[in-house]
Amino acid sequence: DAGVIQSPRHEVTEMGQEVTLRCKPISGHDYLFWYRQTMMRGLELLIYFNNNVPIDDSGMPEDRFSAKMPNASFSTLKIQPSEPRDSAVYFCASRTFGVGGYTFGSGTRLTVV
């Protein structure tokens, strides 16, 4: 099992540009989570999906952020337009139903200049 795969690992973009982060969960996992990690705020849950359906997006900071999960093996987190304060490490995690921890991806380090 390759684990949760995120791409790109690093992204540097200019303010105002659109950024798309990608995630492939572990096969068979029916929950997918997007987290953001910063020094100031720690780990914040942005949104999570169950069976490709968004369940809770209350953590999405603003309308500039959107997330989709078109199928069980792929999800995107889009920021449009990006701002310097969006600079952070974005993690995707997945899990299957029942008791258990998440499996995290290696993260995407986003820098908006």
Added chain:
Amino acid sequence: AQSVTQLGSHVSVSEGALVLLRCNYSSSVPPYLFWYVQYPNQGLQLLLKYTSAATLVKGINGFEAEFKKSETSFHLTKPSAHMSDAAEYFCAVSGHTGNQFYFGTGTSLTVIP
């Protein structure tokens, strides 16, 4: 509502000394509790989890944690620190659905040679 508090954002121990990282939880339902470790530039890895079975939980790399309901604590310990244990450690709590984890702010462990 659920939350965790990690006491001490930075902990330093000598190599070979006892490691003790503190976590207290708040939960309106019987909690599931987790410890994760994050090495530099990597995602979070599950160290161990408590899911209402044995109160003393053993995890990977020689770590263990004890669930103490009377103290609402789930402290992480390791008898003898190794240089490779230097990392960020996160405590997390979830309810029985496991749909949403609430992470602590993390404790950075430094191991001094």
